[in-house]
Amino acid sequence: MNNRFQTLKNAPKPMFIPFIMAGDPSPEDTIETALLLQEEGADVLELGIPYSDPLADGPVIQEAAKRAKGMTIGKAMILVGEMRKRGLDIPVLIFTYINPFLKLGEDRFFQLAKENDVDGLLIPDLPFEESHSLRGRCRAEEISFISLVAPTTSRERLFRIAEEAQGFLYCVSSLGVTGERSDFHPETKRLLQEAKSYTTIPVALGFGISTRQQFVDVGELCDGVIIGSSLIKKAHEIRIDPTLEFGSSFKAYVSSLVNGEQHVNS
């Protein structure tokens, strides 16, 4: 299998990296959402796995995880295989907490990743120090292990993490959990500049981005913009509104965010 993250080096910037929750509110809906996002120019799909105790996530993602009850990493990876059959060809990244990952088992994860063309893995509660052997295995298996850095990460630590980073380097824009925010941590700009100077792979920013203006501003400072809560919230709002058709409404919203095009029904 060739790791699709290779293609990111040449992708037009800023890349659009959406995060959605596998199984929210159903497996079929997740496939539909993923394909719509690809049509609207997503460069990477970040697929979250529902977890009972998500320490890094705010209320929107916690709610999405509840709606997706019953979804597991194993099932989500098979779902990726299904998305592939239906035409998804952007890189897919599995976002899971360490406990469900341990339960699935490393061997099973890599087997399922191969079978279903999964390209990357991100574990927000597995810090650099604890991830050494898994990072090595990921490299050997050609799965990108995505590392995170935060505004509180020291320069020395940032250097060490960036040096070892695979796929793209995920910078967190604010302290605290995921969710929409009106402003970012004052250290964000420095973080991105330093991160870029320490690595040759793309540097992306996530946590809290929800408006067109933020997308543009952030896009000028780095190579990719990760959007989660805002998409998940909007998708949910559209789904529960009987007057809206999901596909067109969701596409319109994504387009307004990423391309700045205004649509009447967004």
Next chain:
Amino acid sequence: MHTVYPDEKGRFGQFGGRYVPETLMFALEELEEAFQKAMEDNTFQEQLNKELTLYSGRPTPLTFAENTTKRFGGAKIYLKREDLNHTGAHKINNAIGQVLLAKRMNKTKVVAETGAGQHGVAVATACARYGLSCKVFMGQEDIARQSLNVFRMKLLGAEVVSVTSGSKTLKDATNEAIRYWAGAVQDTFYCIGSVVGPHPYPRIVRDFQRIIGLETKEQFNEYEGGAPETVIACVGGGSNAMGMFHPFLEDEEVELIGVEAGGLGLETGKHAASITTGSIGVLHGSMTFLNQDESGQILEPYSISAGLDYPGVGPEHSHLAATKRVTYKTITDAEALEALKILSEEEGILPAIESAHALAQAFEEAVNQPEHTSIVVCLSGRGDKDVSTIMNLLEEDGSYE
């Protein structure tokens, strides 16, 4: 050697470690360094000891439970009276330690989680005394069960935040406290309530609680000479037990028994016995035994006692269970309540429902041991906070009309 842990990675054998979002890594490193320095600093030690003596009321007595001993007719039963601490439980030992540490680190705000409310009250108390602001996360369910403690925290000037996610108990209060801390990490100290969480917390809490075992050892030797045959403590996260056990770990002849909450019975699935029935996983930043389903979702625990209602356990306990240095058993709600009634009637001591779990186990052990042997039970707290729970339960069976 059982006492060399944790190692430099914060591990107790395969357990422990540091599994947290990157945002928190610097705070844990900062905390580890500050704790290390404080423990080597005589001024800090003196200040801590002075507060424990003149403010909290240490040393707490070791009381011989004479009537109870007669009633069961076996081993002598001794009670380590952590219930006589200021605020009514062992939790204050750790709260004073950590809040003094927070102050030393120039933090002005403290955040904590609480189950039974005892840790919340202890932290609110220490924050009031040392002049720090205090925010306590507590599950909505526990707020209802422990309204007295909620009111106490408010009187002490703390803000109590009701947590409505998950099972609305301690596990979720802990999640919320950690999430909040991640956002406020630059000026806020997280004061964790048990020997759980990412490294260095299990070590910090254990070291602040070791005073229980150290005093017990000395007091027992004074009264009876030598060491007790058996030492028993209840285990939620495991802080009173760890504090009690740790000074005895190298005394291989002393049998150590930790008691988990058996709830409505292990077979019902409604319990909080993570060592007895759980499997290895990661919760709240450390690797340990916990109750989870086959896909790694954490199962909601159950116990009559809010303080034992936790799906995991401190990593050092997991290690002590795996290496068989400590034996872990379970006691049901009903057995704990029965023990609580017995101690009240025989000794005039109303124990916390948490502590009653350890007592029930002690009564079971005592019967089977010869009269010249001794059992020390850690009476982790007093039962005042539980009076309304107990009243509701006992009124149902008509015994206190």
